[in-house]
Amino acid sequence: MRMAETGGAESPMMSLSWVTLAIVVVIGIFSIFSLWLGFQAYGSDHPEQANYYIIIGTTGFAIVGYMFFRTKSITTKKPLVPKADVITILECASCDLKRVRDFQRGDYVYKEDEPCTRCEGNMIITGIHRRAEPQKESPRQS
Ligand SMILES: [Zn+2]
Known part of the structure; x- marks a missing residue:
C-alpha cells in the first residue's frame, strides 16, 4: 500500500x-x-x-x-486588507480657517486648493492623514 x-x-x-x-x-x-x-x-x-x-x-x-x-x-x-481612508486638512493662510475633507487624487501638502469660505484667500493643504480609526485603547472621557 x-x-x-x-x-x-x-x-x-x-x-x-x-x-x-x-x-x-x-x-x-x-x-x-x-x-x-x-x-x-x-x-x-x-x-x-x-x-x-x-x-x-x-x-x-x-x-x-x-x-x-x-x-x-x-x-x-485574505479579506483582512484594510481600506485606506485618507483625509486632507486645509487651512486658510489669511484667517486660519480650518477644514477637513476626503482626500482627493492629486492632493499634496502646501498645494493651494479651494478658495476660503470666510475670506478672499485661498486654502492651503497643511496635512494629509489617515483617518483615525475608532480604537479601543486609551478611552478618553471628555
Ligand atoms: Zn480665510
Missing part, C-alpha cells in the same frame, strides 16, 4: 482550495480505512501489520490537519 504522490499539489499559492479539499478528503478516508484495518489486524494474528496500518493512519490524519490548518489560515488572512 502506497500513498498516492501525484505532483502538482505542492504549489506555494494553493489558490485552488477545492483541490486541496479533495486531497484532504481522500487522505482522510484513506487514514480512517488504514486505522480500521489496523484495529482489525490487532484482533487477528498479525499485530505487526496493525502497527503498520495505524502509523499510516495517524500520519494521514497529521497531513489532513496540517493542510486544513494551512488552507484555513490562508483564507482567513
